[in-house]
Amino acid sequence: MRIRKIDTSRGGDVRQFVRLPFDLYRESELWVPPIVSDMELALNRDKYPFYRHSDADFFLAEQGDRTVGRIAVIENRRYNRYHKSKTGFFYYFETVEDETVAEGLVSAAADWARERGLTMLIGPRGLLRADGHGLLVEGFGHRPAMGVPYNPPYYADLLEGLGFEKEIDFLSAHLAGDSDLPKRFYDIAERVKERRGYWVRSFDSKRELRRWVPEVQRVNNEAFPHVWGYYPIDEVEANAIADRFLAAADPRLIKLVMKEKEVVGFVIGYPDLSAGIQRARGRIWPFGWLHLLLEMRRTSWINFNGAGILPKHQGVGANAVLYTELAKTVLNFGFEHADLVQVAENNIESRGEVGAVGGEWYKRHRIYRLAL
Numbered sequence: 001m002r003i004r005k006i007d008t009s010r011g012g013d014v015r016q017f018v019r020l021p022f023d024l025y026r027e028s029e030l031w032v033p034p035i036v037s038d039m040e041l042a043l044n045r046d047k048y049p050f051y052r053h054s055d056a057d058f059f060l061a062e063q064g065d066r067t068v069g070r071i072a073v074i075e076n077r078r079y080n081r082y083h084k085s086k087t088g089f090f091y092y093f094e095t096v097e098d099e100t101v102a103e104g105l106v107s108a109a110a111d112w113a114r115e116r117g118l119t120m121l122i123g124p125r126g127l128l129r130a131d132g133h134g135l136l137v138e139g140f141g142h143r144p145a146m147g148v149p150y151n152p153p154y155y156a157d158l159l160e161g162l163g164f165e166k167e168i169d170f171l172s173a174h175l176a177g178d179s180d181l182p183k184r185f186y187d188i189a190e191r192v193k194e195r196r197g198y199w200v201r202s203f204d205s206k207r208e209l210r211r212w213v214p215e216v217q218r219v220n221n222e223a224f225p226h227v228w229g230y231y232p233i234d235e236v237e238a239n240a241i242a243d244r245f246l247a248a249a250d251p252r253l254i255k256l257v258m259k260e261k262e263v264v265g266f267v268i269g270y271p272d273l274s275a276g277i278q279r280a281r282g283r284i285w286p287f288g289w290l291h292l293l294l295e296m297r298r299t300s301w302i303n304f305n306g307a308g309i310l311p312k313h314q315g316v317g318a319n320a321v322l323y324t325e326l327a328k329t330v331l332n333f334g335f336e337h338a339d340l341v342q343v344a345e346n347n348i349e350s351r352g353e354v355g356a357v358g359g360e361w362y363k364r365h366r367i368y369r370l371a372l
Contacts, residue, residue, distance in 0.1 A: 001063045001100060003108045008043045008058065017043065017058055020067050021094050022281070030143045031150050032274045033282030038244065042127055049236045050127040053078050058092070059108045061101045069095035069102065073109035074127060075116050082231040088113030088372075090123035091131070094151075095158065102158040106370070114372050121370045122167055124149060129233055130241040132342065134170050134365025135159065142363060145172065145303045145339045146248065146274050149365065156366065164368035168228050169345040173359030175338040177300070181327045181357050189324040192317030199258050200325055203251035212256065213242045215263040223265075223308035228344050228367075248273055248292070253302065253333070255325040257309065257318060264313045267326050268306035271299045272339065300336040302329070307350075314349075323357055 006013035018039045025031035043058060045051045054077045061069030074089040090109050095101045106121075113121055125133045132148040137156050144150040192198055203209045217238040224230050233241075249270050257265030276295025280288030304326060309318045330338050340359055343350050354361075 001061060001068070001104060003104045004060050004062060005108070006058050006060055008045055013060075014040055014043050016067055017060060017070055017092075020060075020070050023067070024094055024096070028150075030141075032144055032146070032277055035277065035284065036282045037284060039282075048127070049240045050076075052236065054127075056127060057112055059105060061095065061104055063101075068098065069105050071105040071109050072127075073112045073121075074125070075113070075118065076127075076231070078233075079229075079231040086117060086119045088116070088118035088121050089125040090121055091126045091133075093124055093135075093155070093159075095155070097152075097154045097158075099158060099161060103162055106159075106162050110370070110372055119372050121372055122367060125229065125367065128237060128241060129229070129231065130244070132365075133229070134342070134367050137169075137364050137366045139172070139363030143274055144363075145305065145341045146270070146272055146277070147305070148172070148341060159368050162370070164370045167367040167369040170342040170365045170367070171345055171351070171361045172342055172363040172365075173340040173354050174362050175330065175340060175354075175357065175359045177330055177334070177336040177338065179358040180331065181324060185320050185324055185327075185357075188317050188320040192321060196316065196318075197259055198264070198318055198321050200321065201256040201258050201263075203254055206246050206249065206251050209249070209251045209254060210242065210246065212263070213238060216256070216266050219263050219266060219308060219310055220306070223310055227347070245270070248296075250296065253329055255322075255329070257313075257321050257325070259313070265309035265318055265322050266306065267304065267322050267329075269302050269304045269326070269329050269338075271296050272301035272303045273299060274301075275299070301339060302333070302335040302337070303339045303341055305341040319353065323353060327357060 006017055008014060018036060022033060042048055054075055056072055056074040058072045060067055070092055071090055072092040074091060076089060080087055110121055124135055134149060135155055136149060136151050140153055221232050253269035255267050256263050273292050273295045276291040280291040307322060309322060340354055342365060
């Protein structure tokens with residue numbers, strides 16, 4: 001077996017790196033492939049915004065003519081400056097069930113990090129702040145939400161066998177489409193709207209929604225500085241995240257909580273197109289977009305992968321406005337299921353609110369750390 005750092009300027013190397021999980025999960029009915037063009041873009045040092053401020057490299061494990069593993073290792077300088085840390089991250093970890101392969105990949109990533117003076121390796125954690133993260137450790141019988149990792153159970157055993165320890169878990173909850181909030185939530189929401197001047201902005205078009213991306217990003221930066229893994233991002237990175245999201249968005253599922261003309265909160269929902277992505281095999285062109293279009297019309301699932309209220313508006317009823325909008329979105333559009341995606345286990349307030357609206361925690365993703 002050999003471990004090889006790929007040349008991201010060579011199309012063959014990039015395709016080999018992107019291709020591996022398609023082979024590993026060939027028999028899986030639950031794995032959802034990445035959008036191939038998005039993956040290829042993430043390895044493009046000239047176009048992807050991450051490389052404007054940071055660096056990454058990508059390794060393959062090969063046995064003869066077989067590719068048996070891969071890993072990315074990341075130095076996010078913006079994160080490290082903000083946290084005054086020397087942290088490296090790993091991502092895109094895939095391997096056959098072989099301790100030797102996993103050890104070779106991790107050793108290559110660890111050596112790369114040490115050469116840059118980094119003292120901790122944490123992951124799986126992606127290049128952009130909005131990338132789905134963690135290793136799935138509970139909930140293997142469920143298809144993942146769009147953009148959220150899926151992996152077999154043995155991945156955790158391999159990493160823990162190499163000395164990785166838990167850093168933090170992220171939980172996802174299922175909410176049945178026919179469940180509704182207790183009446184008191186609606187009563188509180190209406191009272192605070194009347195007394196404090198909150199109101200809800202809805203959207204009919206992606207063009208209209210895009211104009212509000214900078215404001216949503218401002219709230220996102222101000223609302224979540226205490227959340228694990230946070231670091232402030234700039235307009236270029238925010239627009240890259242927005243481009244990815246808007247490609248699959250239904251603007252009617254996105255709500256902003258307003259106070260006069262100021263955005264003070266948001267809830268971001270989008271139709272789950274995972275089944276369409278599976279049928280398209282991760283390729284939008286030439287005909288994959290048809291599968292996504294059909295799935296957007298018939299999916300019974302909605303994913304919520306972003307909700308927040310500015311700190312100064314928390315605890316005064318604005319959260320009730322946000323959660324009633326979430327509930328009304330599920331009910332009004334006839335979704336049978338909602339997936340509330342990746343809430344940090346130490347976010348006690350959000351976990352309590354999700355429980356109050358009837359959410360059942362059913363998936364767990366774990367971030368691991370390894371001291372170097």
